[in-house]
Structures are given as structure tokens and as C-alpha cells.
Amino acid sequence: MNKKILQLAIPSIISNITVPLLGLIDVAIVGHLGAASYIGAIAVGGMLFTIIYWVFGFLRMGTSGMTSQAFGSRDLREVVRVLLRAVSVGVCISLCLLLLQYPIRKLAFALIETTPEVERLATVYFNICIWGAPAVLGLYGFAGWYIGMQNSRFPMFIAITQNVVNIVASLSFVFLLGMKVEGVALGTLLAQYGGLLMAVLLWFRYYGRLKVNVRWREIGEKAAMRRFFSLNSDIFFRTLCLVAVTTFFTSTGARQGDVVLAVNTLLMQLFTLFSYIMDGFAYAGEALAGRYIGARNKQALNRMIRLLFGWGVGLSLFFTVLYAAGGKGFLGLLTNDVSVIHEAGSYFYWVLAVPLAGFAAFLWDGILIGATATRQMLWAMLVASGCFFLVYYLFEGEMGNHALWMAFLVYLSLRGIVQTKLWSRFSKGDRPAP
Numbered sequence: 001m002n003k004k005i006l007q008l009a010i011p012s013i014i015s016n017i018t019v020p021l022l023g024l025i026d027v028a029i030v031g032h033l034g035a036a037s038y039i040g041a042i043a044v045g046g047m048l049f050t051i052i053y054w055v056f057g058f059l060r061m062g063t064s065g066m067t068s069q070a071f072g073s074r075d076l077r078e079v080v081r082v083l084l085r086a087v088s089v090g091v092c093i094s095l096c097l098l099l100l101q102y103p104i105r106k107l108a109f110a111l112i113e114t115t116p117e118v119e120r121l122a123t124v125y126f127n128i129c130i131w132g133a134p135a136v137l138g139l140y141g142f143a144g145w146y147i148g149m150q151n152s153r154f155p156m157f158i159a160i161t162q163n164v165v166n167i168v169a170s171l172s173f174v175f176l177l178g179m180k181v182e183g184v185a186l187g188t189l190l191a192q193y194g195g196l197l198m199a200v201l202l203w204f205r206y207y208g209r210l211k212v213n214v215r216w217r218e219i220g221e222k223a224a225m226r227r228f229f230s231l232n233s234d235i236f237f238r239t240l241c242l243v244a245v246t247t248f249f250t251s252t253g254a255r256q257g258d259v260v261l262a263v264n265t266l267l268m269q270l271f272t273l274f275s276y277i278m279d280g281f282a283y284a285g286e287a288l289a290g291r292y293i294g295a296r297n298k299q300a301l302n303r304m305i306r307l308l309f310g311w312g313v314g315l316s317l318f319f320t321v322l323y324a325a326g327g328k329g330f331l332g333l334l335t336n337d338v339s340v341i342h343e344a345g346s347y348f349y350w351v352l353a354v355p356l357a358g359f360a361a362f363l364w365d366g367i368l369i370g371a372t373a374t375r376q377m378l379w380a381m382l383v384a385s386g387c388f389f390l391v392y393y394l395f396e397g398e399m400g401n402h403a404l405w406m407a408f409l410v411y412l413s414l415r416g417i418v419q420t421k422l423w424s425r426f427s428k429g430d431r432p433a434p
Helices: 002-030 036-055 058-072 076-099 101-111 116-148 153-176 181-213 222-255 258-294 298-334 338-345 348-370 374-399 401-426
Strands: none
Touching: 002 036, 002 153, 002 181, 002 258, 002 298, 036 116, 036 181, 036 222, 058 076, 058 116, 058 222, 058 258, 058 348, 076 101, 076 116, 076 181, 076 222, 101 116, 116 153, 116 181, 116 258, 153 181, 222 258, 222 374, 222 401, 258 298, 258 338, 258 348, 258 401, 298 338, 298 348, 348 374, 348 401, 374 401
């Protein structure tokens, strides 16, 4: 069982780490063009697409849970139907984004305060990259499907392909053809479609035999589509809560001055690093929980959960010790601003508590997605998000930025606690899962 967990978790961790590389590569290239406005344009444009695509992350998560259950029950026809539904819905959503790109862009720049030059360049970046929406959302469906099929290596291969294409294409457009922001945007666009092409080729090469199970008339079956949208709507609203907490955390830090904003941003990098690791194990939980639920193997399901939480506790203790020993040195690599490093010291103990406070939330997210228990995820997120805002406003006056970090820890902890309780109640049913 540990081998199965690691075979799914390690490639997923590698895929997670490569995700921010796409944006980092773009910033590195425009950083050599001689004007800060280029960096600002890529930062603003990248942020817009991160928010847009993050909201539609349910296409990956919902697909993973439904696919893994169909795989566990050996229902190959349903396995294929789930993929076709996910990709079809992704394409429909992307077409809506393309049709509404003008009002989306105008609304975004009305909310974001930038200089006229940054807005002009970011508009160029947006107008090109928005055409990658069909590729990105289509890839969400494929990525969730591969994980549900107990294959996290293919999403890793796709992520690596995207980075290679992005590097080669962006460098060629910018330094060989003399393009600037538009060259970086075209490189990103090609990388997105290169990843989609890779996903399709891998499917035909290794899963092409499943084509015999394609029944186009069954794709839009009312009951199945109702379940698909019910599960994904829960994940959608759960993601909105997640975005609300994250956005509030950043904007509240910004209102307290540049130093506090810099401190919060740097310290959150330590949380982000930990989250990449735990997300990998959450993906393993998605795939295996759905598989054993589909196979109605309650014994294997419970064993997997115990071992998964064993990995969670062990890794949380490891990261706590690692951050205590070298976390401040890591901050020194990110900035040489003495005032920021000094100020970060007074908040550092909050970061040390993050791994143990937050690991259960990540793992339960994965298990509940595999169990398609998305309503339980949503309830837990609603409770945790509400308490996040409550704790912050109760203690803001006395604690300042410390109240923000305390609220964040309460938010992480409550997600895990509430999900544990809901799983316990859910698992008492007739099915081998909550």
C-alpha cells in the first residue's frame, strides 16, 4: 500500500513543482527586456489567468473522483464517459470565456490598479493567452482522468512537456524574432496546446483500446450529467471560498504596509512549498480512495487512509524541524532586505505551526474527492472560512498582522477537524465509504 501511495504521490509532487515554472520562465525572459513594465505586465496577466483557471479546477478534481470509482468497479464504459464529459464541459466553458473575453478583461483592469503602460502590455498578454483556454480546461479533464486511472506519471510528463515547449518557444520569439510581451504570450499559448497534444497522444497510445466503449449518445445522459454538475458545483463553491480567503490574506497584508506585505508573501512561500508536497499525497488519496470505494473494498480503503495519514504526520514533523532549522536562511535567499527579514522573525513561529495544523485538510480533500463526497468538502470549507474571518476581526485590533496568521491557522485546522468528523459520520453507511 505504501508503494502504491508513493507511486502516485511522487510524480504528482513533481508536476506540482513544475506548475509555477511556467510563470517563472515568462518573468525571467521579460526581466531581460530592459523595462520594469514588462515584468509588471506578465505578473498582472499571469495573476488574472491563475484566478480564472483556479475557479474551474473542479474539472480536474471531480473527474478524478468519478474516474477512480469507475476504475475500481471495472466499469470501462463509465471510465470513458467521464473523460468525454469532462473534456466536453471544459471546452464549452472555454468557449464562453472566449466570447466574454472583452468584459472579463475590462472588469479585471477596473479592479486592478496599474500604470497605463502595464495595463497596455498586460492587455496584449491577455488577448493572446485567453485563446489557450480550451487547451487548459481540456487538460484539466485529462489530468483528473489519468489520476483516477491510478496514473500520475502522465500528468508529470505533460507538465514537463509544457515547460520545455514554453522555454524554447518563448526564447525563440523574444530573442530570435524580436518580439516582447507578445512573444512570451505566444510561447505560453504554444506550451498549453503542446501539453494538450501530449495528453491526447498518450491516451491514444496507451488507452486507445477503450475507444470501443465510446457511446456518444450516453455522454449527455440527464442523470449522469446532473451528478457531474452536482459534484462539480460543490467543488466550485468550495474553490470560491478558498480564493476568498487567499485574496483577503494578501490584500489585508497589503493594507498594513509594504514591509508587512513582503513578510507575508515570503512566509507564504514556505506554506506553498509544503502544500506542493501534501497535494501530491492528496492526489494519491483521490485515486486510491475512489478505486477502493468502486471495488467496495472497505478493508483496503481504511488501511490506505491510516497509512496516508502516517505519511502526513511524518512529513509535517519533518517540515516543522526543517523550517525551524533553516527557514530563516531560506528567507535570506529570497530577499536581502534587512528590515523585511527582521520583521519576518516576529511572525516565524506561526509558519512553524502550519504543517501540523494543515496536513489533515490536504489529505481529507483528496480522500473526499475520491469518495465523491464533495458536499462534505464544501461544508467544511464554509465553516473554516467563516471562522477565518471571525477570528481575524475579533483580534485585529489587539494583534494586527498576528491576527491574520492566527486566523489562517484556525482556518487550516478547522478544515481538517470538520472533515474528520464528517467522514466518521459518512462512513457509517452501508457503502465502504462515507
